Amino acid sequence: MSTHFSGEGNIGSVPEYREFPNGNDEPRRLLRLNIYFDNPIPRKDGEYEDRGGFWAPVELWHREAEHWSTLYQKGMRVLVEGRAVRDEWEDAEENERVTFKIEARRIGILPYRIESVALTAKPVAGP
Known part of the structure; x- marks a missing residue:
């Protein structure tokens, strides 16, 4: 079971x-x-109160995942688009467990809490 997710x-x-090896x-x-x-x-005093937030594992399968692993950092604000997937598994005591994970199609970096951004051109493979 899966459904569209954006958060x-x-x-x-x-x-x-x-x-993971692939032959x-x-x-x-x-x-x-x-x-x-x-x-x-938003509260009346202009501050914000978090109501109903949740933690979720997000998986991004992509050939450039290694490069992106250095780009994304702890604390960074991101926008995730993909699908929520029910994940069934057994724990160490063989109890059945159910969790939800997000299979991302896109993860965009939002400009909150970022000091600076430096862009460099990606090398192009020549003939």
Whole structure:
């Protein structure tokens, strides 16, 4: 079971990058982020109160996942688009567990809490 998901949140830990063998093809690459999706509600005093936020693991499968693992940082504000997926598994005591994860299509960096951005041209492979 899955459904469309779009949410804004903060990366809560250092991104985790992994590679998985894929026969003779290039390996499959996974970037896993732990993100807190908040629900800020404005109060009368002008501040915000978080109501109903939640943590979710976010998985991004992409050939450039290794490069992006250095780009995304703990505390960074991001916008995630993808799908929410029910994930069933067994714990160490063989109890059945159910969690939800987000399989991301896109993760955009939002400009909150960023001191500076430096862009460099990506090298182009020549003939």
